[in-house]
Amino acid sequence: MTDIAARLAELHITLPAPAAPVASYVPAVLAGGLLHISGQLPFEDGAVVTGRMEGGDDLTRGVRAARACAIMLLAQIERALGSLDRVERLVKLGVFVASAPDFADQPKVANGASDLMEKVFGEAGRHARSAVGAAALPLGALVEVDAIVAVRPD
Amino acid sequence: MTDIAARLAELHITLPAPAAPVASYVPAVLAGGLLHISGQLPFEDGAVVTGRMEGGDDLTRGVRAARACAIMLLAQIERALGSLDRVERLVKLGVFVASAPDFADQPKVANGASDLMEKVFGEAGRHARSAVGAAALPLGALVEVDAIVAVRPD
Amino acid sequence: MTDIAARLAELHITLPAPAAPVASYVPAVLAGGLLHISGQLPFEDGAVVTGRMEGGDDLTRGVRAARACAIMLLAQIERALGSLDRVERLVKLGVFVASAPDFADQPKVANGASDLMEKVFGEAGRHARSAVGAAALPLGALVEVDAIVAVRPD
Numbered sequence: 376m377t378d379i380a381a382r383l384a385e386l387h388i389t390l391p392a393p394a395a396p397v398a399s400y401v402p403a404v405l406a407g408g409l410l411h412i413s414g415q416l417p418f419e420d421g422a423v424v425t426g427r428m429e430g431g432d433d434l435t436r437g438v439r440a441a442r443a444c445a446i447m448l449l450a451q452i453e454r455a456l457g458s459l460d461r462v463e464r465l466v467k468l469g470v471f472v473a474s475a476p477d478f479a480d481q482p483k484v485a486n487g488a489s490d491l492m493e494k495v496f497g498e499a500g501r502h503a504r505s506a507v508g509a510a511a512l513p514l515g516a517l518v519e520v521d522a523i524v525a526v527r528p529d
Numbered sequence: 530m531t532d533i534a535a536r537l538a539e540l541h542i543t544l545p546a547p548a549a550p551v552a553s554y555v556p557a558v559l560a561g562g563l564l565h566i567s568g569q570l571p572f573e574d575g576a577v578v579t580g581r582m583e584g585g586d587d588l589t590r591g592v593r594a595a596r597a598c599a600i601m602l603l604a605q606i607e608r609a610l611g612s613l614d615r616v617e618r619l620v621k622l623g624v625f626v627a628s629a630p631d632f633a634d635q636p637k638v639a640n641g642a643s644d645l646m647e648k649v650f651g652e653a654g655r656h657a658r659s660a661v662g663a664a665a666l667p668l669g670a671l672v673e674v675d676a677i678v679a680v681r682p683d
Numbered sequence: 684m685t686d687i688a689a690r691l692a693e694l695h696i697t698l699p700a701p702a703a704p705v706a707s708y709v710p711a712v713l714a715g716g717l718l719h720i721s722g723q724l725p726f727e728d729g730a731v732v733t734g735r736m737e738g739g740d741d742l743t744r745g746v747r748a749a750r751a752c753a754i755m756l757l758a759q760i761e762r763a764l765g766s767l768d769r770v771e772r773l774v775k776l777g778v779f780v781a782s783a784p785d786f787a788d789q790p791k792v793a794n795g796a797s798d799l800m801e802k803v804f805g806e807a808g809r810h811a812r813s814a815v816g817a818a819a820l821p822l823g824a825l826v827e828v829d830a831i832v833a834v835r836p837d
Binding site: 408465468473501 | 707708712777783822
């Protein structure tokens with residue numbers, strides 16, 4: 376078991392089958408040493424976590440949704456690269472949180488994804504990030520996260 | 530006529546004059562083998578396609594707008610690189626759809642752009658993608674699409 | 684004093700202490716010659732500039748906020764690279780403007796950031812850009828801007 380596989384096991388995370396794209400594109404493209412991964416939606420028990428965050432809402436559901444997006448990103452990275460051990464550095468997360476105009480805690484929601492990445496990859500999981508409020512997301516999703524990963528040469 | 534020029538002809542697509550930036554930036558920048566192209570708006574008959582998508586709306590107008598954005602991306606890529614034949618791979622599309630809170634079909638709208646790219650570039654046109662709902666877009670546009678392209682060395 | 688330091692002085696811009704990330708991520712990551720910088724919020728007198736733009740609003744406040752985001756980007760780039768002179772090219776700005784559905788002047792607001800970058804870096808500051816309307820932004824911010832910079836080898 377590699378280090379990263381061990382960390383996933385410690386975190387009791389089993390990677391799901393990576394979600395098929397909702398449409399006519401692909402989950403990830405590697406070019407110039409950077410893997411660009413398509414925006415991933417949050418799945419729990421096979422269903423998309425839907426809704427939008429409003430000011431005053433308990434953040435737990437959003438944080439869990441962002442973490443679920445990150446788990447799907449991991450599944451896509453593993454499928455694209457063959458192994459998570461080829462990740463040299465997580466470069467960037469783009470986090471979109473379906474938000475009412477009065478919701479201002481996108482960063483705390485996004486931490487659900489960011490914290491997991493740091494737990495899984497350690498120092499290599501520390502990334503740049505944008506977190507913004509979206510008017511609406513595909514399938515009514517609560518959160519969507521895309522990513523750029525620097526890949527170790529084979 | 531190159532392969533890609535032939536495909537555009539088959540699709541009855543004549544590339545427009547690339548739109549001038551609405552503001553103080555440039556249409557595309559090449560760095561490290563990746564061409565980053567500015568967000569493009571949908572033009573039909575010289576006018577921006579405006580509006581926003583709501584739940585239950587017929588999707589046709591949105592799909593056409595996304596396709597129009599993709600055509601403008603092609604025009605910008607051709608101008609930046611001299612020829613579309615220098616495209617090694619379409620890496621990523623970022624698709625923003627002006628959306629009411631109840632609109633959840635951003636992926637189907639975004640397919641207007643994705644499908645065209647695959648028709649034009651074939652396998653090299655298969656890209657990673659994020660599709661999100663924006664509260665509003667420049668000039669009241671219905672859709673905006675930006676892109677990253679991996680470029681063949683000269 | 685380098686050229687860029689001189690230009691900042693001419694513009695009467697003193698770079699602030701770079702803002703600490705609001706959450707569990709890092710301000711910037713360098714990979715493959717590209718520096719990805721996290722989304723920066725607009726600070727004036729140590730406080731985040733909040734609100735959202737509506738149709739008919741005077742644009743001044745938005746333009747100033749975008750400029751403040753750009754100044755924070757400069758501070759982050761300087762900290763990450765040691766010197767702004769290592770910037771080979773500003774590749775891309777991603778500009779998110781908190782927007783009511785009827786606000787359509789995201790490009791004019793975004794120019795607050797774009798114009799400053801061109802003043803500071805000259806030709807090397809001319810960048811690709813996307814400007815979109817966000818439903819809401821972190822801490823209620825009016826504008827958020829992230830960036831990609833091509834870096835000169837050491």
